[in-house]
Amino acid sequence: MxxxxxxxxxxxxxxxxxxxxxxxxxxxxxxxxxxxxxxDSSQDIAAAPAGSTEHGVAIGDPDAPHQVVIYEDFLCPYCGQLEAASGDELARLADEGKVYVDYRPFDLLRTDYSVDAANAFAVVLDVSGPEVAKTFHDELYADQPAEGGPYPDADWLVAKAVEAGATEDDVRPGIEDGAQEQWVTDATSAAADAGVNSTPTVLLDGRFFQDGRTMQEIVDNLVAALE
Missing domain, CATH: 1.20.5 (Single alpha-helices involved in coiled-coils or other helix-helix interfaces)
Incomplete structure (x- = not known):
């Protein structure tokens, strides 16, 4: 050659x-x-105990030996990864009485979808109750849009709420009109006041949880700590 x-x-x-x-x-x-x-543990997180605020939905027994609080933004891709890796396991441990888990969505990314999804979550929580709201929460992550868009519209959020068990006539007005946007503002302020400035932020028994080098390793170590 x-x-x-x-x-x-x-x-x-x-x-x-x-x-x-x-x-x-x-x-x-x-x-x-x-x-x-x-x-990142460069700051102190001073979050209210699980189930003690109106800005989230909790699963499990309030008297369980452990508490987990998760601050999240429905558009945050890392929150989506955390939910995919931990959702079933945390639900199982909550059912077994080992942990009380509080999911607290707020608007970290300052996007229309972050606000719209959190508003829809708050509407569903208000009119359909915590069980349906938790299912809706899970549905939003199962079909999470890309961080850069395009973002789903109100009709899509209503359809997801109905899939989760809500009645369309109950949730459509609040989702379309942004009836719970003040809830989103308050939830965002509460997260900031607690010292939360990134998502997901995971607290185990009131302390920032950071054990692991990958998302799966962090979740595996969290589950092990709760078993």
Whole structure:
């Protein structure tokens, strides 16, 4: 093979090698960013105990030996990852009486969808009760939109609420009109007052939980602490 034939192939091989290194670096940086967000304990979190505020929905026995509080934004992709990894396990442990879990959505990302989804959650909680609101919460994460949009409209939120067990006539007006936007504002203020400035923020028995290097490892260690 001549030098002229070999040179383009070598350049292509080198380009592929460099591209692979760049992709690997992006993955490492992304993983590190996620872990740092979850492990940032540079501030004190002074959250109210699970079930003690109106800005969330709690599952399990209030007298369980452990409490978990999760601050979240319905658009936050890391919150979606946390829910996918932990939702079933936390529900199981709550059913077994081992933990009382309080999910507290608020508007961290300052997007229309963050407000609209939290408003819809508060409407469902108000008119359909905590069980339906928790199911709606889970549905929102199961079909979470991309952080950059496009974002679902009010009709989509109403349909999700109905799938969760709400009656359309009960929830549509509040979802369309933003009837609980003050609830969202208050929930956001309460999170800020507690010292929460990232999502997801997970508290175990009142203390910031940060044990793990990946989302799955963090969830596995959380579940182990609750067993």
């Amino acid at each position: 001549s030098t002229k034939t070999r040179a383009p192939q070598e350049r292509r091989s080198n380009a592929l090698a460099v591209g692979g290194v760049v992709v690997a670096m992006i993955l490492v940086i992304g993983a590190g960013f996620l872990v740092n967000r979850l492990r």
